[in-house]
Amino acid sequence: MWKKQNKTTTSAAQITKAYAGILILITLLMSSSIITVVGYRLVANKHAEAQSLMRVLKDSMVGDEPDWVRWRRESTLDTSNTFVRVATNSTDQAAKISYSPRTKAFLNEKFRSWSLIKDVQYRSEQGFYYHIVAHGRLSQGANKGSAVKYEIWLSLNNVVRLFKIILETIGLIVIFSFLIGLWFIARLARRLNQPLVDLTTATHKINNAENITHHESLPISSDPQEVHDLSIEFNRLLRSLNNQVLREHQFVADASHELRTPLAGVRGHINLIRRHGQEHRDIVPTSLDYIDAESLRMQRLIESLLRLSRMDHVDLALTYFNLSDLLDKIITRYQQQIPQQLVRDQLSDTRVYANQDSVEQIITALLDNAHKYSPAESTITFEVANAGDCIQLKVLDQGIGISDQDKPHVFDRFYRADQSRSQKIVGSGLGLAIAARLVDLNHGQITVQDNIPYGSCFIVSLNKTKP
Incomplete structure (x- = not known):
């Protein structure tokens, strides 16, 4: 019994699911790629800024201490939220540590770092900072040649805020595009699937119709x-x-x-x-x-x-044979049994690819039909001619003929043309139907036309080679 389709198993639903999966995958790949590239560029820029600050810091050293005023003045970057520690180790005295303003308070706060990005530190009150370390030796002053350790903490809060804005923007774009795309593909899938639904519905109605006329048809959609x-x-x-x-x-x-x-x-x-x-x-x-x-x-x-x-359930074994030889045999056999004169033309090569026994039945059926509907003193003529890839056999009689109205039906079962004139002629109306079916099994064609000036002409076309 036909059942209404489950909405989760329809073609539209499956297309929508597939598209949603592909869209999610694509958006995730694009988003992760954008975030990775942008994040890398932002961190690289901060690293470059830190290196620039480090060079200025080294150049601002006066003796064993940095000149903080000079360092801020020569720095092209905002140092208001940047912290520096400089430690000098001389051989004859204890290490000397210099701090930029507010650095000691900054360092007193606990921080967290991660192994993969150990240069990034997080302080709950200060936020994210990029930590850079450099080592060198004093080039002037009393402690010339002493080892120096430079440390700079560069604020990443602006980068984090920018990165957060980028993430939020990408997230909104992804969600919006996903919803719009999902709505569009679902609508498109339903529209493309609707003709199939209409076909199924029409088929269901035909199958369950109480009165079938056998002239029903299914709706034809223009697209897809x-x-x-x-x-x-x-x-x-x-x-x-x-x-x-x-x-x-x-x-x-x-x-x-x-x-x-x-x-x-x-x-x-x-x-x-x-x-x-x-x-x-x-x-x-x-x-x-x-x-x-x-x-x-x-x-x-x-x-x-x-x-x-x-x-209706047979396949004939087709072979090559000479149609003229078969026709001669049939004419010789039947000439003594019927009063009409049997005449045929002469054609040399008439090899056809067909089943010889069934072709003999076809010729016999056409000969019997011509005999029944022709006067005893008339002539029945057989013509064999080449017609391209086919050999045409024509059976011409001088009988009562077939009207144009009856010609399309003469090969139907039990059909007998002009009942008032043929009712006394013995027959069941199956001979030509059998002949037409045999011609079809031989992959040939059979037609009927008028024989001028009177009578009928049946034309059988058989293949010369394998079709």
Whole structure:
């Protein structure tokens, strides 16, 4: 039973999920790349600033102490939130440590650092600082040559604030673009999936319809192109199945009609024998002859129906053979059985790729049809001609002909053209249907047209080589 689709398993939902995953991955990669590059550049800039401050600090040394006024004056950067410690170690006296203003109070606060970025320190009251250390020796003064250790703590609070703004901006952009993109792709996926939903709904309605006319069709969407083509192919398949069902219904109706008439006649003669057979024995042989003839006709009809049924599930073995040789054999065999004169033209190379036994049945069926509908003194002509990749066999008679209205139906089962003129002609209306099916199994074509000045012309086209 058809069930309504689970929204989480529809194509639209799966496309949306896939897109959401891809979008999340892309945004994460882009965001992490931007943050990494920006963060690296900011830290590199701070490192360069610290190196610049360090050079100015070394140049501002007067004796064993730095000149803080000169250092601030010559620095191109804001040093108001920068802290410096200079430690001088001489051989004959204790180490001398100089601090920039407010540095001692700054250093008294506890700090945290991390192994991967040990040069970055965090103080709860001061924030983040970049710590740089350099070593050197005094180049002047009484302690010339003494070892000096320079330490600078450069504030990273501006960088952190900028980095925070960047993170917040990227986060907002990512969230906004993700929501907009998710909404857009969900809407697009639903729009692209809607034709398939319409197809499913229409199919469900057809399957559950109480009265099926076998002329139903599915809706055809204009886009996307794949669904448009799929809808067209579905309708072609549906028309083929509907036509097959209609043909089967017509076949059953026609078979029932064809069998009902002789059965009614047989039952009538049986009742006649029962009622009057004792008193009028002369009617018994006549009734038995009628019963025998009608039962034989029903037997032939049933055999033809079985042949048609088997042809729906058969593949013929195709080989190369000479059509002219087969035609000569058939003409020689049937010329003695029918009053019409059989004539054929002469053509040398008429090799075809088909099944010889089935082609013989086709020719026999067309010959039998021409014989039934042609005057006894007329001529039936066979013409064999080249037609590109095919060999055409034409069977021309001088009979009653076929109207333009009947031509499209002469190969239908049980169809008999011009019932008023052909009702006395023996036949079941299956001969041409069998011939047409055999031609189709041989990958050929069969058509009918008028034979000028009168009569009919059946044309069978068979392949010269493998199709």
